[in-house]
Amino acid sequence: MWRGGSNTRTCKRRFFSSPTRSRHHRPPYICRLHSRGSQHLKAMAEVDHLAAERATARFDVEEMKVAWAGSRHAVHVADRMARLVASDPVFRKDNRTMLSRKELFKDTLRKAAHAWKRIVELRLTEEEADLLRQYVDQPGYVDLHWGMFVPAIKGQGTEEQQHKWLPLAYKFQIIGCYAQTELGHGSNVQGLETTATFDPKTDEFVIHSPTLTSSKWWPGGLGKASTHAVVYARLITEGKDYGIHGFIVQLRSLEDHSPLPGVTLGDIGGKFGSGAYNSMDNGVLRFDHVRIPRDQMLMRLSQVTREGKYVHSNVPKQLLYGTMVYVRQSIVADASKALSRAVCIAVRYSAVRKQFGSQDGGPETQVLNYKTQQSRLFPLLASAYAFRFVGDWLNWLYTDVTQKLEAKDFSTLQEAHACTAGLKAVTTSVTADAIEECRKLCGGHGYLNSSGLPELFAVYVPACTYEGDNVVLLLQVARILMKTVSQLASGKQPVGTMAYMGKVQYLMQCKSAVSSAEDWLNPDAIQEAFEARALRMAVNCAQNISQAASQEEAAGFYERSPDLLEAAVAHIQLIIVTKFIEKVHQEIPGHGVKEQLQALCNVYALYILHKHLGDFLATGCITPRQGALANEQLGKLYAQVRPNAVALVDAFNYTDHYLGSVLGRYDGDVYPALYEEAWKDPLNETVVPEGYHEYLRPLIKQQQLKLSRL
Numbered sequence: 005m006w007r008g009g010s011n012t013r014t015c016k017r018r019f020f021s022s023p024t025r026s027r028h029h030r031p032p033y034i035c036r037l038h039s040r041g042s043q044h045l046k047a048m049a050e051v052d053h054l055a056a057e058r059a060t061a062r063f064d065v066e067e068m069k070v071a072w073a074g075s076r077h078a079v080h081v082a083d084r085m086a087r088l089v090a091s092d093p094v095f096r097k098d099n100r101t102m103l104s105r106k107e108l109f110k111d112t113l114r115k116a117a118h119a120w121k122r123i124v125e126l127r128l129t130e131e132e133a134d135l136l137r138q139y140v141d142q143p144g145y146v147d148l149h150w151g152m153f154v155p156a157i158k159g160q161g162t163e164e165q166q167h168k169w170l171p172l173a174y175k176f177q178i179i180g181c182y183a184q185t186e187l188g189h190g191s192n193v194q195g196l197e198t199t200a201t202f203d204p205k206t207d208e209f210v211i212h213s214p215t216l217t218s219s220k221w222w223p224g225g226l227g228k229a230s231t232h233a234v235v236y237a238r239l240i241t242e243g244k245d246y247g248i249h250g251f252i253v254q255l256r257s258l259e260d261h262s263p264l265p266g267v268t269l270g271d272i273g274g275k276f277g278s279g280a281y282n283s284m285d286n287g288v289l290r291f292d293h294v295r296i297p298r299d300q301m302l303m304r305l306s307q308v309t310r311e312g313k314y315v316h317s318n319v320p321k322q323l324l325y326g327t328m329v330y331v332r333q334s335i336v337a338d339a340s341k342a343l344s345r346a347v348c349i350a351v352r353y354s355a356v357r358k359q360f361g362s363q364d365g366g367p368e369t370q371v372l373n374y375k376t377q378q379s380r381l382f383p384l385l386a387s388a389y390a391f392r393f394v395g396d397w398l399n400w401l402y403t404d405v406t407q408k409l410e411a412k413d414f415s416t417l418q419e420a421h422a423c424t425a426g427l428k429a430v431t432t433s434v435t436a437d438a439i440e441e442c443r444k445l446c447g448g449h450g451y452l453n454s455s456g457l458p459e460l461f462a463v464y465v466p467a468c469t470y471e472g473d474n475v476v477l478l479l480q481v482a483r484i485l486m487k488t489v490s491q492l493a494s495g496k497q498p499v500g501t502m503a504y505m506g507k508v509q510y511l512m513q514c515k516s517a518v519s520s521a522e523d524w525l526n527p528d529a530i531q532e533a534f535e536a537r538a539l540r541m542a543v544n545c546a547q548n549i550s551q552a553a554s555q556e557e558a559a560g561f562y563e564r565s566p567d568l569l570e571a572a573v574a575h576i577q578l579i580i581v582t583k584f585i586e587k588v589h590q591e592i593p594g595h596g597v598k599e600q601l602q603a604l605c606n607v608y609a610l611y612i613l614h615k616h617l618g619d620f621l622a623t624g625c626i627t628p629r630q631g632a633l634a635n636e637q638l639g640k641l642y643a644q645v646r647p648n649a650v651a652l653v654d655a656f657n658y659t660d661h662y663l664g665s666v667l668g669r670y671d672g673d674v675y676p677a678l679y680e681e682a683w684k685d686p687l688n689e690t691v692v693p694e695g696y697h698e699y700l701r702p703l704i705k706q707q708q709l710k711l712s713r714l
């Protein structure tokens with residue numbers, strides 16, 4: 005019922021495109037200047053640094069690639085798709101931040117069409133096509149078409165509707181987007197204002213935007229590309245408002261792409277950063293009494309009969325939110341991708357970069373050897389692995405829930421909602437902060453577009469907002485936690501990721517047995533501390549809410565929401581730690597691979613414990629001494645990770661094209677690459693800048709004249 009994705013094998017439609025040509029041609033004098041400079045610098049380049057780093061790894065990198073990707077098959081397919089993209093000039097992206105908005109958008113259309121052509125020519129499977137989409141690495145309408153429009157029809161459309169619309173979407177005969185958010189309301193879906201009023205005389209719905217704030221605002225692909233949208237609107241029939249439902253609405257002509265009568269639409273304007281999410285045409289849309297046939301209401305969950313009667317199927321209303329649940333779980337997998345990219349850049353560059361440490365003209369110290377660099381970077385490396393594994397687990401959970409829903413078993417719906425919402429919130433917030441931290445870890449050069457980090461940050465940060473603002477989503481988790489706590493008294497045993505709450509008697513009073521730093525390497529000690537902290541925080545919140553004088557529960561919840569947020573984070577961190585521990589308990593082939601993952605798992609858990617020490621101490625789960633021991637063990641783990649760091653990021657198996665960073669190059673030959681990149685800037689197209697004769701020369705001359713008069 006929630007399933008997304010599609011089988012692209014059936015698609016026959018072909019598109020044609022011409023290769024891109026950079027608008028920035030370096031004039032001959034710069035080529036000469038640069039090639040001399042570059043050769044000179046190449047001789048000095050520290051190309052051996054990463055080779056030496058790779059030699060110190062104490063594990064089999066090829067096998068770690070398998071552990072990271074999930075299977076040998078996954079490594080192979082990802083490798084093939086990454087190379088396919090990297091070797092195709094149409095997919096170049098090194099000039100992206102220098103393109104104007106219009107050029108960037110056209111470049112996105114060109115890439116999408118070319119990608120589709122290659123997918124059809126090579127008869128790629130859905131798995132391969134999606135990887136190709138990811139490696140093209142440019143947000144565009146196809147993400148929303150495949151990621152939300154198609155899944156919405158699959159999840160909320162009847163079989164008949166799927167039969168009609170999906171083949172059109174699979175062959176790109178129509179392009180769709182997901183039009184939910186409005187200018188006035190995004191988080192509060194029930195507050196949307198767009199109306200869909202049934203007219204029994206014509207057997208049509210009339211879609212209307214009654215106010216300015218009811219304008220659809222933000223949907224990706226809506227601004228310029230989409231021909232259709234799944235529009236969420238208040239269903240009104242027989243004079244009654246039945247709340248939010250989905251409708252398939254055609255927006256543009258399939259002949260000339262002009263808006264249909266009654267439809268006003270366009271792009272909402274430039275967004276944060278250069279390049280980045282500006283490749284996406286997030287749009288605005290208003291309806292002026294637009295009529296659509298009744299059968300374009302998505303009718304799997306509820307129907308309106310020919311006579312205008314509203315009928316709700318015997319399924320939970322929340323299935324309407326299924327597309328968001330689907331995308332939230334995919335966003336968790338994306339978080340590990342974005343985080344691992346940033347970490348890969350920062351680790352490699354930190355191994356190449358040297359500062360200080362030599363008093364007598366000897367070599368300087370690799371910045372990766374500084375303990376502070378390690379304590380900032382290695383937890384992020386560990387988090388990338390942690391998010392990867394929890395993402396795999398979440399994908400399993402999602403698939404499992406979907407199968408159950410198809411069998412009309414709704415028992416795990418709440419678990420799916422809590423896990424997707426909470427993990428989406430925590431992993432995206434951490435990743436956004438981590439990308440910025442990686443930029444700082446790369447010093448000044450991290451601020452250059454050519455480091456890849458500014459664009460990665462700019463493209464990533466909206467993940468904290470889209471598909472549900474992270475605070476709003478964490479409060480959803482908190483509500484479920486409070487509900488679970490309140491049911492404990494009645495003896496109802498919590499299940500799934502809440503099962504630990506069933507041990508309430510024990511966890512509320514247990515004391516950690518850790519008495520040495522090594523004791524923190526015991527997964528049971530970690531698990532118990534995290535469970536006790538999460539449960540105690542949730543129970544404290546529940547007690548505070550119930551004690552909030554005579555207030556209603558909702559008012560108590562509102563008062564305590566900052567604490568509830570922290571309780572929700574603690575619960576989600578417990579899930580991440582638990583899934584990492586479970587992963588490490590599995591059989592993992594390859595020399596040293598399990599040991600490295602074990603170390604990273606401990607780094608992740610103890611880093612979180614150290615960072616949130618206040619929670620652990622305030623809830624009395626551990627003593628200050630035990631907290632200090634955890635930190636001591638963390639330092640030892642960093643030393644263990646250090647010789648393996650470069651190999652651990654190599655295991656992500658990213659091409660230089662995908663990384664898009666001169667600092668993160670596989671060969672570590674950073675300085676010539678930085679030098680070369682500088683010359684590609686449009687400012688360097690001429691030696692004397694445009695504007696010199698207009699503004700600089702007159703200014704200088706005027707000053708000279710003044711001086712000569714003195």
Ligand SMILES: CCCCCCCCCCCCCCCCCCCCCCC/C=C/C(=O)SCCNC(=O)CCNC(=O)[C@H](O)C(C)(C)COP(=O)(O)OP(=O)(O)OC[C@H]1O[C@@H](n2cnc3c(N)ncnc32)[C@H](O)[C@@H]1OP(=O)(O)O
Pocket residue numbers: 009010012115116119120123130133134136137140146147148150151152182184185190191192193194224322323325326328329331334417418421469470471472473476480484
């Ligand atoms: C290069 C080209 C090549 C071509 C390639 C071809 C490839 C082919 C193959 C590709 C396949 C795959 C492609 C995948 C691509 C994926 C990429 C995706 C990219 C994504 C980009 C992002 C774009 C962004 C989109 C958006 O942002 S869409 C809008 C999102 N909006 C929100 O998230 C709004 C948030 N708000 C809410 O969700 C709700 O309002 C709320 C939950 C906050 C509150 O809801 P409500 O008011 O209804 O209710 P309550 O809080 O009272 O809750 C009532 C009960 O319902 C439960 N509940 C709530 N939500 C859910 C849920 N989702 N599921 C289940 N249950 C839910 C509550 O728990 C309450 O329960 P109770 O009554 O028991 O207490």
Ligand SMILES: Cc1cc2nc3c(=O)[nH]c(=O)nc-3n(C[C@H](O)[C@H](O)[C@H](O)COP(=O)(O)OP(=O)(O)OC[C@H]3O[C@@H](n4cnc5c(N)ncnc54)[C@H](O)[C@@H]3O)c2cc1C
Pocket residue numbers: 148182183184185188189190191192221222223224281286466469470471472473474475476479
């Ligand atoms: C890049 C991007 C792409 C997007 N793509 C799409 C798309 O394709 N389709 C689509 O329909 N939408 C899309 N959106 C919209 C997106 O889903 C919404 O912006 C998002 O759900 C947040 O809603 P909002 O903008 O209304 O934020 P608001 O809810 O207005 O948030 C503002 C602030 O209020 C806080 N807040 C709100 N409610 C509460 C509460 N109950 N308790 C405590 N604090 C609260 C939030 O934490 C936040 O700090 C996109 C957005 C972006 C940025």
